[in-house]
Amino acid sequence: MNRIELIKRNKLLAAVSFLYVVLFITMPDKGILSVKNSMYYVSEMLQIMPVVFVLTSIIEAWVPKEVIINGFGEGSGVKGNIYSFLLGSFSAGPIYAAFPVCKMLLKKGASITNIVIILSAWAVIKIPMLANEAKFLSFQFMGLRWILTVLSIILMAYAVSIIVKKESIPFGVEIEGEKISSIGVHEEYCIGCGLCIKSSPDYFEAKNKKVKSKNKKLEETEIENMRTIIEECPAKAISFK
Amino acid sequence: MDIFTVFFWIITGIFLVVSIKKDKNKTLKSMKMAKGMMKNMLGQIIAILLLIGLIVTMIPPEKIQDYLGKSNLFISTVISATVGSITLIPAFVAFPLVGSFIDVGASIVPAVAFLTTLTMVGVVTFPLERQEFGLRFAVTRNALSFLFAVIIAFAMGVIL
Numbered sequence: 001m002n003r004i005e006l007i008k009r010n011k012l013l014a015a016v017s018f019l020y021v022v023l024f025i026t027m028p029d030k031g032i033l034s035v036k037n038s039m040y041y042v043s044e045m046l047q048i049m050p051v052v053f054v055l056t057s058i059i060e061a062w063v064p065k066e067v068i069i070n071g072f073g074e075g076s077g078v079k080g081n082i083y084s085f086l087l088g089s090f091s092a093g094p095i096y097a098a099f100p101v102c103k104m105l106l107k108k109g110a111s112i113t114n115i116v117i118i119l120s121a122w123a124v125i126k127i128p129m130l131a132n133e134a135k136f137l138s139f140q141f142m143g144l145r146w147i148l149t150v151l152s153i154i155l156m157a158y159a160v161s162i163i164v165k166k167e168s169i170p171f172g173v174e175i176e177g178e179k180i181s182s183i184g185v186h187e188e189y190c191i192g193c194g195l196c197i198k199s200s201p202d203y204f205e206a207k208n209k210k211v212k213s214k215n216k217k218l219e220e221t222e223i224e225n226m227r228t229i230i231e232e233c234p235a236k237a238i239s240f241k
Numbered sequence: 242m243d244i245f246t247v248f249f250w251i252i253t254g255i256f257l258v259v260s261i262k263k264d265k266n267k268t269l270k271s272m273k274m275a276k277g278m279m280k281n282m283l284g285q286i287i288a289i290l291l292l293i294g295l296i297v298t299m300i301p302p303e304k305i306q307d308y309l310g311k312s313n314l315f316i317s318t319v320i321s322a323t324v325g326s327i328t329l330i331p332a333f334v335a336f337p338l339v340g341s342f343i344d345v346g347a348s349i350v351p352a353v354a355f356l357t358t359l360t361m362v363g364v365v366t367f368p369l370e371r372q373e374f375g376l377r378f379a380v381t382r383n384a385l386s387f388l389f390a391v392i393i394a395f396a397m398g399v400i401l
Contacts, residue, residue, distance in 0.1 A: 012330075013288035019295060030298055038294025041337050045290060047246055051253045052333065053275055058253075058260050061271035092278065094331075096366045099373045106374075115374075116382060123360040129332055131249045136340035139245050141401065145353060148396055152389040160381050168377045188369055193277035195270075209281050234274060 009209065048135045055128035056092055060234065063090040069105065081154070084114040088121025093191045097235035098122040100189055104236070107171065112164055116157040124149050182241045183226060185213045189237035196238060199229050211237075282331050289334040293341045302345040309347035314398070321351035322390050325358035326383075329365050332356075350398035357390035 007014045024031035068087045091098065102115045125146065133142040183203055185196075190210045197204045197211060203218070203226070204211050218226065218240075230238045242250075260268045309317050330338075339352045362383050363370065370379040 010284035010288070012292075013284045016288045016291045016295070020291065023295070023299075034291075034294040034298040036294070037297045038291050041290050041293050041341065045286070045337060047242055048249070049279075051246075051249045053279060054253050054257050054272075056278075057268065057272040057275040058256050060274060061260060061264070061267045092275070094366075095360065095363055096369050099369060103373050112378075119382065120361055120386065124357060126332065129336075131253075132333060132336050134245050134249075135243075136336040137343070141349070141397075144397055144400060145356070145393065148393045149357065152393055156382075156385045156389055159385055160378070163381045164375075164378045169375045170372075191278055192281045193274045195274045195277065198273060 044135065048132055051131050052128040055131065059090050059127060060092055065091070069101075080111070080114050081117055081157075084110075084117035085121050085125075085150070085153075088118040088123075089125040089127055091122050091234075092126075093235050095119060095123040097189055097191055097237075100186065100236040106166070106169065112161040112166060113157045116160045117153055120153040120156065124153075182215055182218050183213050184215075184239055184241040185211050186237040186239070187212070189235045191235045191237075193234060195232055195234070196229050199232070200225065213238075282333065285330060286334050289330060289338055293338055297341055297345060300345070305342060306346040309342065309351050311348055314348060314350055317348075318351045318354045318391060318394055322354040322358045322362075322387060322394070325355040325390070326362040326387060327364045328359060329363075330359070332360050335359055348398065349401060350394045352394075353397045354390050354394035357393055358387060361386040361390060 020031060020034070023034065063086075065087065068083050068090075087101075088098070091101075098119050102110075102118055105118070106115055130142055130146065133145070185204070187210050192206075192209045192211065194206065194211065197206060200222075203214055203216055203222075205214055206212075226240070230236075230240075257268075309321070335356060339356055343349060343352055364383075367379060367383065370382075374382075
């Protein structure tokens with residue numbers, strides 16, 4: 001990879017490094033002090049990072065998302081709300097990774113209320129992140145923010161369901177029964193975890209922190225294997241074409 | 242290490258041992274996925290941590306107390322919530338960043354507003370949300386999230 005691309009991919013880091021260079025030239029003592037101050041936060045971060053990392057992995061491995069997804073529909077009331085909270089809180093990845101999952105659930109008949117709960121919980125309530133928040137901002141802070149957030153999400157979800165009707169949500173035309181010929185990756189949704197490349201390097205490649213489909217023709221015999229990969233994708237970014 | 246960190250380490254350790262005992266392959270596989278995600282964020286994590294050092298050293302605490310302290314709390318909270326809506330940094334590094342601001346004297350009210358809108362309101366991801374769920378849904382959800390982020394922030398300020 002060339003240097004320009006490296007800088008492009010790490011804009012923030014490049015900008016901060018530049019500030020440090022300027023600082024070290026103009027006020028070296030302040031520069032040293034800044035590094036020292038950063039180191040305090042680096043060491044704090046290193047204490048909590050393994051916890052966040054391992055918790056994320058274990059949740060990903062053991063929380064049966066399919067069971068949760070199948071557990072609610074339009075009329076499942078409070079139970080559906082609880083399932084939505086669980087699904088959102090136990091999922092990894094940024095909020096846009098929740099979009100395709102939620103769209104699929106809407107098609108399956110999930111209510112607007114529950115979709116808002118999933119999206120919001122996905123965004124704000126992350127179990128491993130709670131450990132991180134408690135570390136840097138105190139346990140009390142984390143707990144109180146969690147309670148207030150859950151209350152707000154419930155109020156918000158019901159408010160949105162009153163304002164927005166399901167008819168205003170666009171549903172694309174489904175292509176069904178058509179022959180599966182190759183595999184596609186939604187670049188906006190890909191979180192770059194690389195799981196699909198590891199499982200099937202013949203069909204996927206990495207490009208700019210994202211995965212791209214090699215657009216190779218999909219063999220009949222490979223379809224079943226590909227189904228597992230599609231299911232495993234944490235961002236639900238892979239689909240048949 | 243403080244008591245809570247030790248507590249989280251112990252809990253996580255127990256979970257990890259149980260998970261490996263139950264299914265080693267499954268555990269390793271999801272760890273690989275998590276590793277990939279972390280690797281992608283590494284540049285940003287390092288950048289933010291270095292930025293924190295700069296902020297703590299270069300910006301005098303009085304300035305932070307002036308702008309993000311107890312005076313004109315409402316304006317600073319709305320501005321923080323707006324900045325949080327636009328910014329796209331992993332929540333993972335937002336906590337130390339916000340923590341450092343509080344350490345040097347910022348009020349928690351704007352801090353909470355920033356933390357909440359950072360993840361719940363997405364200006365950058367708005368086009369994507371509109372495409373998937375329609376304009377009405379995207380506008381309503383984001384606007385209400387912004388509003389509630391400010392409400393949560395002030396409630397935290399009153400209680401803590």
